[in-house]
Amino acid sequence: MEAFFSVFQLNILFPWVLSMVLGIFVGGIPGLTATMAVALIVPLTFHMEPAAGLAMILGVSFCAIFAGDIPATFLRIPGTPASGAAVLDGYEMTKKGRGSMALTLDLICSVIGGLVGISILIFVAPVLARFALSFTNFEYFWLAVFGLSMSAVISRGSKIRGAISMILGLIFATVGIDVTTGFPRFTFGSADLMGGIGFIPAMIGLFGLSEVINTALTGGALTGAAITEKIRMSFASVGRVLLRFKFLILRSSIIGTVIGALPGAGADIAAWVSYGMAKKTSKRPEEFGTGIEEGVIAPTSANNAALGGTWIPALVFGIPGDTLTAIVLGAMMMYGLKPGPLIFQQNAFLVDQIFSVAVVSQFILLIVGWLGIRMYTHLFKFPRNIVLVGVMIFSLVGSYALRSSLFDVGVMLFFGILGFFMERCSIPLPPLILGLILGPMIEDNLRVGLVKSDGSFLPFLTRPISLSLAILLALVFLGEYLIMFARLFKKSQAEPDVPAE
Amino acid sequence: MTLTKEHLIGLCCMGTGAGVYWISRSFPKATTGANELTGPAFFPTILALSIFLCGLVELINGFRASFNPEELNWENAGRALRQRETQNVLWVVVLIVAYIYTMEFLGFLVATAALLLILLWRFGVSLIKNILFTAFFLVVLYLLFGKLFTIYLPSGILEYVGL
Numbered sequence: 001m002e003a004f005f006s007v008f009q010l011n012i013l014f015p016w017v018l019s020m021v022l023g024i025f026v027g028g029i030p031g032l033t034a035t036m037a038v039a040l041i042v043p044l045t046f047h048m049e050p051a052a053g054l055a056m057i058l059g060v061s062f063c064a065i066f067a068g069d070i071p072a073t074f075l076r077i078p079g080t081p082a083s084g085a086a087v088l089d090g091y092e093m094t095k096k097g098r099g100s101m102a103l104t105l106d107l108i109c110s111v112i113g114g115l116v117g118i119s120i121l122i123f124v125a126p127v128l129a130r131f132a133l134s135f136t137n138f139e140y141f142w143l144a145v146f147g148l149s150m151s152a153v154i155s156r157g158s159k160i161r162g163a164i165s166m167i168l169g170l171i172f173a174t175v176g177i178d179v180t181t182g183f184p185r186f187t188f189g190s191a192d193l194m195g196g197i198g199f200i201p202a203m204i205g206l207f208g209l210s211e212v213i214n215t216a217l218t219g220g221a222l223t224g225a226a227i228t229e230k231i232r233m234s235f236a237s238v239g240r241v242l243l244r245f246k247f248l249i250l251r252s253s254i255i256g257t258v259i260g261a262l263p264g265a266g267a268d269i270a271a272w273v274s275y276g277m278a279k280k281t282s283k284r285p286e287e288f289g290t291g292i293e294e295g296v297i298a299p300t301s302a303n304n305a306a307l308g309g310t311w312i313p314a315l316v317f318g319i320p321g322d323t324l325t326a327i328v329l330g331a332m333m334m335y336g337l338k339p340g341p342l343i344f345q346q347n348a349f350l351v352d353q354i355f356s357v358a359v360v361s362q363f364i365l366l367i368v369g370w371l372g373i374r375m376y377t378h379l380f381k382f383p384r385n386i387v388l389v390g391v392m393i394f395s396l397v398g399s400y401a402l403r404s405s406l407f408d409v410g411v412m413l414f415f416g417i418l419g420f421f422m423e424r425c426s427i428p429l430p431p432l433i434l435g436l437i438l439g440p441m442i443e444d445n446l447r448v449g450l451v452k453s454d455g456s457f458l459p460f461l462t463r464p465i466s467l468s469l470a471i472l473l474a475l476v477f478l479g480e481y482l483i484m485f486a487r488l489f490k491k492s493q494a495e496p497d498v499p500a501e
Numbered sequence: 502m503t504l505t506k507e508h509l510i511g512l513c514c515m516g517t518g519a520g521v522y523w524i525s526r527s528f529p530k531a532t533t534g535a536n537e538l539t540g541p542a543f544f545p546t547i548l549a550l551s552i553f554l555c556g557l558v559e560l561i562n563g564f565r566a567s568f569n570p571e572e573l574n575w576e577n578a579g580r581a582l583r584q585r586e587t588q589n590v591l592w593v594v595v596l597i598v599a600y601i602y603t604m605e606f607l608g609f610l611v612a613t614a615a616l617l618l619i620l621l622w623r624f625g626v627s628l629i630k631n632i633l634f635t636a637f638f639l640v641v642l643y644l645l646f647g648k649l650f651t652i653y654l655p656s657g658i659l660e661y662v663g664l
Binding site for chain 2: 044183185217386390397409
């Protein structure tokens with residue numbers, strides 16, 4: 001309880017609520033993702049105590065994910081990738097003059113989803129952490145590889161390009177002094193590169209600057225349906241709908257949490273899977289996409305629940321569930337914390353503070369989100385060119401502020417250009433980020449494991465947990481082929497051979 | 502034969518792989534552990550070979566007619582370079598590079614103000630709005646980073662006038 005009440009101190013509460021307002025602002029602007037909102041806020045938290053910094057990061061992420069649904073519902077433009085699925089029925093409801101109903105449903109489902117995700121995190125994470133204490137280098141190696149592989153498998157588009165992005169991230173992660181031997185690698189004599197590539201400037205460049213370049217190049221302007229209806233939050237009628245679909249909310253929230261907990265998957269995938277499941281099990285699947293409540297409830301419960309889920313591998317194993325938690329892990333390392341099973345023992349008070357912040361954030365989201373919906377009905381007319389310049393200048397100063405280093409601004413520019421070209425070549429960005437953050441973990445555990453085993457790879461496959469993880473990894477890659485073969489076999493058994501005439 | 506996106510990605514990856522492998526060869530051998538597997542070159546070498554192979558696959562895909570490769574249209578690229586939007590992007594890149602090299606000398610306030618004024622002008626913002634938003638962003642950035650988080654922001658030439 002002490003941890004719970006400690007988060008209400010002014011030095012934590014004030015920046016936390018402010019960051020949630022910022023989350024609503026950034027998340028609701030199409031093109032600015034929740035990941036970017038977090039990347040922008042991290043440099044601001046550098047000089048704060050870890051609890052305040054993490055409260056800001058958590059608050060901004062919950063709000064940005066919800067706020068992404070606002071332009072998705074009003075303009076058919078998802079504010080964040082996690083709002084992609086919310087477009088389908090939310091926008092159709094707006095067209096029918098029920099936009100306020102859709103957004104009120106959305107807000108409350110986001111809060112319920114968030115609470116379910118956090119509850120699962122609170123109960124599951126400590127149990128998993130005790131189990132994870134028995135892990136050695138061999139298990140951590142496979143776990144990190146598993147995290148990487150998920151990103152490559154789940155990434156949309158070409159798998160080979162997903163792999164290219166991931167390997168690029170791993171290569172960038174090798175820059176700097178080799179921790180095992182102290183030898184500088186790929187530094188080209190630069191003292192700035194000795195400590196490796198700054199994760200935060202790289203993130204800001206990849207997601208912030210590349211988006212600015214992309215939008216500036218396409219010159220797109222905000223267009224969409226005019227909001228004609230008067231926005232009234234009808235909580236009473238929403239209550240009846242929520243009661244009617246209580247099981248759908250619960251199921252979507254659980255699906256969201258589980259998907260979020262998978263390394264490599266995030267809120268966007270959770271929302272789509274949940275929408276698909278809701279449609280598959282609905283009594284009126286043909287009406288999905290025409291503006292029905294289930295089509296709003298399923299993805300919006302799942303995307304916020306997924307945030308709680310992504311924190312499970314991040315806190316317990318130090319493995320990011322998605323790009324957002326990848327930045328969070330970077331920030332935690334910046335505070336001098338070491339995410340992993342030991343954090344539950346060494347920083348137990350802080351972990352309890354994180355859980356408390358996550359729960360309270362949901363209730364603050366109700367108020368801030370409600371205000372956000374009202375604000376955005378006016379702000380969608382704000383000139384996009386000014387927003388773009390604002391994002392750019394914050395990206396620039398944010399990269400500089402971390403270490404007061406202009407070199408980091410250069411790193412941000414490099415990754416911004418790289419990110420832009422990668423997106424133009426349909427090479428996904430998330431695997432690069434995961435490679436950058438998981439690279440040191442994979443390399444260190446692999447090399448230390450090899451030193452321990454006297455150069456033998458056998459212990460990586462003979463220990464029970466590492467073998468299980470290796471099999472799991474093989475199933476991830478070969479699963480779809482096994483299912484395909486099983487189906488073909490079943491088909492050939494079912495169809496008797498037709499003799500040739 | 503036309504150059505496709507797959508060819509370009511493939512060649513870039515193969516070049517990166519070759520470069521990483523060539524540099525890794527100069528890394529010293531391991532002094533601890535049983536063999537060179539634990540040395541600093543071990544992991545980068547694996548990565549170099551992996552990205553080289555991925556590049557090779559992309560290159561081969563570019564030659565496969567059935568793969569339906571995406572052709573690179575140089576005429577469009579030339580036309581795009583002359584468009585205002587593309588020029589805006591080039592301005593962004595050039596201005597950031599200039600910002601990196603001049604910020605220490607000009608100081609945070611002067612360099613950031615110049616950057617904002619030019620960018621807002623390039624993005625088609627009218628003069629009055631340009632000045633207003635530049636002042637707004639400057640005040641917010643200075644108060645947030647300089648005062649609230651006490652981050653070192655160089656004074657540059659303003660130091661000589663006592664600011």
